[in-house]
Amino acid sequence: MRVNNVVGIIYSNSYDFALSELTSLRTMGSVPFGGRYRLIDFALSEMVNSGITKVGVITKSNYRSLMDHLGTGKPWDLARRMNGMFILPPFSNADSHRAYNNRIEALTGTLDFIRNSKEDYVVMCDCNVVCNIDFAKLFNAHLQTGADITIAYHHGKTPGVEPLTFEFDENGRINRAPYTVDNAEDSDYPLNIYVLRRSLLERLINEANSLNYTSFLCDVIGRNIERLKIYGYEATGFVRVVDSLQSYFDISLELLDKDNRKALFHPDRPVFTKVRDNEPAFYALGSSAVNSLVADGCKIYGTVENCILFMDVVIAKNAVVKNSIIMQDSYIGEGARAENVIFDKGVTLKPGKVLCGASDYPVCVGKNITV
Amino acid sequence: MANKTECVAMLLAGGQGSRLGILTKNIAKPAVPYGGKYRIIDFPLSNCVNSGIYTVGVLTQYQPLELNDYIGNGEPWDLDRTQGGVHILSPYQQIKGSEWYKGTANAIYQNINFIDRYDPEYVLVLSGDHIYKMDYSKMISFHKEKQADCTIAMLEVPWEEASRFGLMLVNEDGSISEFEEKPKEPRSNKASMGVYVFTWEKLRRYLIEDENKKDSSNDFGKDVIPAMHSDGQRMFAYQFDGYWKDVGTIGSLWDANLDLLNPKIGLDLSDDSWRIYSRNPSLPPHYVAPAATVQSSMITEGCEIEGHVDFSVLFANVTIEKDALVQYSIIMPGAVIKKGAVVQYSIIAENTVVEENAVVGQCPEDTKPGDWGVAVVGESVRIGKGVHIKANTMTDKDVEPSTAG
Numbered sequence: 001m002r003v004n005n006v007v008g009i010i011y012s013n014s015y016d017f018a019l020s021e022l023t024s025l026r027t028m029g030s031v032p033f034g035g036r037y038r039l040i041d042f043a044l045s046e047m048v049n050s051g052i053t054k055v056g057v058i059t060k061s062n063y064r065s066l067m068d069h070l071g072t073g074k075p076w077d078l079a080r081r082m083n084g085m086f087i088l089p090p091f092s093n094a095d096s097h098r099a100y101n102n103r104i105e106a107l108t109g110t111l112d113f114i115r116n117s118k119e120d121y122v123v124m125c126d127c128n129v130v131c132n133i134d135f136a137k138l139f140n141a142h143l144q145t146g147a148d149i150t151i152a153y154h155h156g157k158t159p160g161v162e163p164l165t166f167e168f169d170e171n172g173r174i175n176r177a178p179y180t181v182d183n184a185e186d187s188d189y190p191l192n193i194y195v196l197r198r199s200l201l202e203r204l205i206n207e208a209n210s211l212n213y214t215s216f217l218c219d220v221i222g223r224n225i226e227r228l229k230i231y232g233y234e235a236t237g238f239v240r241v242v243d244s245l246q247s248y249f250d251i252s253l254e255l256l257d258k259d260n261r262k263a264l265f266h267p268d269r270p271v272f273t274k275v276r277d278n279e280p281a282f283y284a285l286g287s288s289a290v291n292s293l294v295a296d297g298c299k300i301y302g303t304v305e306n307c308i309l310f311m312d313v314v315i316a317k318n319a320v321v322k323n324s325i326i327m328q329d330s331y332i333g334e335g336a337r338a339e340n341v342i343f344d345k346g347v348t349l350k351p352g353k354v355l356c357g358a359s360d361y362p363v364c365v366g367k368n369i370t371v
Numbered sequence: 372m373a374n375k376t377e378c379v380a381m382l383l384a385g386g387q388g389s390r391l392g393i394l395t396k397n398i399a400k401p402a403v404p405y406g407g408k409y410r411i412i413d414f415p416l417s418n419c420v421n422s423g424i425y426t427v428g429v430l431t432q433y434q435p436l437e438l439n440d441y442i443g444n445g446e447p448w449d450l451d452r453t454q455g456g457v458h459i460l461s462p463y464q465q466i467k468g469s470e471w472y473k474g475t476a477n478a479i480y481q482n483i484n485f486i487d488r489y490d491p492e493y494v495l496v497l498s499g500d501h502i503y504k505m506d507y508s509k510m511i512s513f514h515k516e517k518q519a520d521c522t523i524a525m526l527e528v529p530w531e532e533a534s535r536f537g538l539m540l541v542n543e544d545g546s547i548s549e550f551e552e553k554p555k556e557p558r559s560n561k562a563s564m565g566v567y568v569f570t571w572e573k574l575r576r577y578l579i580e581d582e583n584k585k586d587s588s589n590d591f592g593k594d595v596i597p598a599m600h601s602d603g604q605r606m607f608a609y610q611f612d613g614y615w616k617d618v619g620t621i622g623s624l625w626d627a628n629l630d631l632l633n634p635k636i637g638l639d640l641s642d643d644s645w646r647i648y649s650r651n652p653s654l655p656p657h658y659v660a661p662a663a664t665v666q667s668s669m670i671t672e673g674c675e676i677e678g679h680v681d682f683s684v685l686f687a688n689v690t691i692e693k694d695a696l697v698q699y700s701i702i703m704p705g706a707v708i709k710k711g712a713v714v715q716y717s718i719i720a721e722n723t724v725v726e727e728n729a730v731v732g733q734c735p736e737d738t739k740p741g742d743w744g745v746a747v748v749g750e751s752v753r754i755g756k757g758v759h760i761k762a763n764t765m766t767d768k769d770v771e772p773s774t775a776g
Contacts, residue, residue: 024763033657034655034656035655036655036656036672037655074446075653103468118446129611141664172491204677209577253688255655255657258675259657261655261658264655265654265655270653270654271653271655272653273653275447275650275651277646277648277651279406279407279446279641279647279669280407280408280669280670280671280684280685281410281657281669281671282405282632282668282669283666283667283668283669283670283671284666284669285480285666287666288664289659289663289665290659290660290661290662290663291659291660291661292658292659293655293656293657293658294657294658294659294670295656295672296408296656296671296672297641299641308656309656311454
């Protein structure tokens, strides 16, 4: 079933603080990932692949790079006459000259968008979850259980930010409000992906405002366990939550595993992104590249091992890069050496320089810095 | 009527390209894949846009489905415009009957109405089978400066190859004194690149005159340009320096691809100021496995490399399995080279599968002198396990192990 009766809402700034090294100049949604993508590409592609044609992207701060990436929404077929993509910057009125501070305030700022949509249902999600879920299946599960709200969850090691879990009855209905667990443990943790009726969302936002709630999960969900039918939907496959620089690093390198790539880049549910028309990658005579993902526009003259190279990265002669994530337009000079590093866009490692982190403590170098 | 446009480009893309054999069985020559993620037509189209020409007519006739689909609304080249943009022009039915494009000049003649809508000063006529990067706006400035009626882009070719081209004898002021079509003993090495600028008013008149001549073959090179020349119209040659390659044969298509691996060749696809645009599939970056080796090759999105790749160009979504060896070859989108297979000096077309331990193509050293040539395997063909395909062959049907010679 195609879900064209659903409007999508994506929070682009959620959990920015968890990845402050990479989000100081951008939103969580525009954090580069997987050699050519931005984190928001996953949520957007999941939505359009399931037939959603109207998506609102809520922004808060530093969203210039996000706007640049999204453009008119064309790569996701969201540059449309009917519906399409809507960027929802912070809404401030006469008595609140500031951007929102929590999800309830953010939703309040977008009430207009929600109210003016014609679709009966809303699906909401964040950008810090790397997955490729079939939203049509999630939506169908929502209809079948007759739930008021369906929350997608994943079973695995609980993420570090908001390590919460909940409990279900035998039908999947949530019967205990979210509670904190030790994040080293495996649990059923929520992915902040919700499906509910648009009218219900509107009512819940108004109610949350009058009761001064701040958290959608803990307050709106947590306090309505009895009153509303809230169901869980298990998302399987490659599902990862980016909750720290370390997890960003680990999840990125997990893409070097073929099965993970197959699950995330499913041919029936392609992940769309902005096109950058660069030429294919070039491997010179005498170069060496193993176990790496290499994007177009790269030029490899040196040695690359266990790396993710974004577009237009140059690895000069005799340079050695291992276990690293090198973002677009970065340059590794002749004879330089980097290990366990994350280079943001446009980093230059000068010839002969050596920079090493540890696999459990990668070194991150900020945008356009020359080492 | 559309607003006045200074220059309209007409791109001749109807040719079959019969010398490319099975590669153009189902697609027109301009749609043939080139350089890992492009098709030949991306070059003239990108040149137009980069030169500031935003009104382009693409004349199609032979197997247009794939080409039409590829060009679509022109969005990859920024040619999806309110004013101008890209237009696919196919032969159509008229009150006096319907006819195919009889020749290059007739193709433009049949679309006089299209050009008139834009009321241009100049018309740029291009062909869809050359690989080059060229600023047409400079050529148009030259045309204006010389107050020419027709300007032909020319390139100095090596003397020993000159007899393969249409040549021009050029005076000191750049005007053309004589034409020579593929002469045995060339008197000039200035070859025509198949890029013309015409003053529309003049061209329009000559196209109509040419159409009324019963014995005309309606071709630019054979009829229209000689007629203009003999009438004493102002004909000039515009010199182009840079990489230019006609990819009309299997050998030249293979050469032109491998040229990309040579940094000295003068065709830089990474130049930001003159991008070549193409319609891109949405695919993840390519992956090179721990046991893979890649030397002097170009590889693009979606590929999975577990074997060995030397001096080759790989298109999107190509799989090279473990212990497979690919050398001096062009592997087009979606092809799979299975375990232990060897592909040398070959062109493997889209979605073809080379099964385990099959061998396609031969090194020049391993063949008798004169027998060598690039081996070509057509689209969606299966080369069975252990099958050997010789050099200088074309294979467009599945080859099973038992039927192999």
